[in-house]
Amino acid sequence: MSGPRLTLLGAAGEVTGSCTLVDMGERRILVDLGMIQGESEAERRNAQLPAIDTRWLDAMVLTHAHIDHVGRAPMLIASDWTGPIFCSPPTADLLALTLRSSARLQQTRLREWQAKRDRRPTKQDQCRPPQILFDMRQVDAFLERVVPLPFGKPVDLGGGVSLELGRSGHVLGAAWVLLQGPGGRVVCSGDVGRWVQGPIPPPEPCPSADMVLLESTTAAETTTPEFNVDSELARIVAAAVHRGGPIIAPTFALGRSQQLLWTFSRLQARGLLDINVYLDAALASAVTATCKEWPDELTQPVIDLTFDGMIPLRSRQAARRLDDVASAAIIMAGNGFGEGGPILRHLARWLPSPDATILLTGYAMPGTLVGHLASDPHTALIDGVPVEIQARIEQVAAFGGHARPDELQTWLTSNCQPEQVVLNHGTVEARAALQERLGTHGLRVMCPSVGETVMP
DSSP states (O other), X not given: OOOOEEEEEEOSBSSSOOEEEXXXXXXXXXXXXXXXXXXXXXXXXXXXXXXXXXXXXXXXXXXXXXXXXXXXXXXXXXXXXXXXXXXXXXXXXXXXXXXXXXXXXXXXXXXXXXXHHHHSHHHHTTSOOXXXXXXXXXXXXXXXXXXEOOTTOOEEEEXXXXXXXXXXXXXXXXXXXXXXXXXXXXXXXOSXXXXXXXXXXXXXXXXXXXXXXXXXXXXXXXXXXXXXXXXHHHHHHHHHHHHTXXXXXXXXXXXXXXXXXXXXXXXXXXXXXXXOEEEEOHXXXXXXXXXXXXXXXXXXXXOOXXXXXXXXXXXXXXXXXGGGOOSOOEEEESOTTSSSSXXXXXXXXXXXXXXXXXXXXXXXXXXXXXXXXXXOOSEEEETTEEEEOOSEEEEEGGGOOSOOHHHHHHHHHSSXXXXXXXXXXXXXXXXXXXXXXXXXXXXXXXXXXXXXXXOO
């Protein structure tokens, strides 16, 4: 029997839009179907699904609930595909939050575009309306087919093929995927987390496999010395208190928000944080509440993510009051890349203020507003309006949820020596850097293009 085959249908040479078809001979499994983010043509590309013949698709597996891995998955409903959708139990809970939020956001963006068009018809008619990829009805139909699969418990997919999930350490519920059949074993890494202290435990080792599909998000980053995150954040907070202005932190609902809250909680317990932390992100608040429902999946002892002084903002009116904040405070707001959401209003208000601090944590995607701010520019463009930048910009890369190159190598080789490694979920530069690194250790590494099929 021939061995398994991988076809990269997304995230080959870029960081978002993860989607891979795994052909195990008797069974074909789609791993992730994520949204493309960060560049101007993303919306047009998102509207067109990868070339997937759903007649021969037996199952789908979702590695975790980040939108760049699951953001187009409900679009399969329109194709009348009726197969099972597997993910870890925590991810199943989070999917209901993230996908429904995405459906609402798509409708909101369309209504806002229509309102602007009605006010300025000539100018707006020159722009394409935002795409509606799926609606709430399709999300609900999709969620009905989700099958929670506990970590470490294989499920029989038929045809001699089994599926097993292991913890990848990236965010709550994040998994690597092991597919085993008569022709061999394939591992899809999903996003691999770090070994640094945080609310999510480190990843479980990569199981032995003939072929491993490995992410490479941070592989092009220059290695920097590790530093004490608590001390660095305490320094930033103390400086902000001295200046008397707020700290504005773009954040993601799943992962980054919990990392920051977990760290702020520790700082407060040590007497190093005596200012309020405002969370202007309804989805992040809901995700944080869900995280607390899975204590066995968090670092022990569990740190309370809703500490004294952490104030979730329940309305836009409450958030607008922060425009006139007259003392130091921390304002965490989504969207983490600055592509939309409440962070845009906070940045428009505070970027021109020399009293304010913009706190960038983790990966800053090129082509986004946050990616632009990471280069410490003099101006930024927000909703088409130039904004002068007087605020102090601080970057704390240690909050990234993706393993560094040395950690990826350790995860990959500590328990096995795969015959072949296929790199995805990284820029051209990142994949090339990781290919060179792994190649010097005797591994056979490939960087296929979108649509290309590889086998051991």
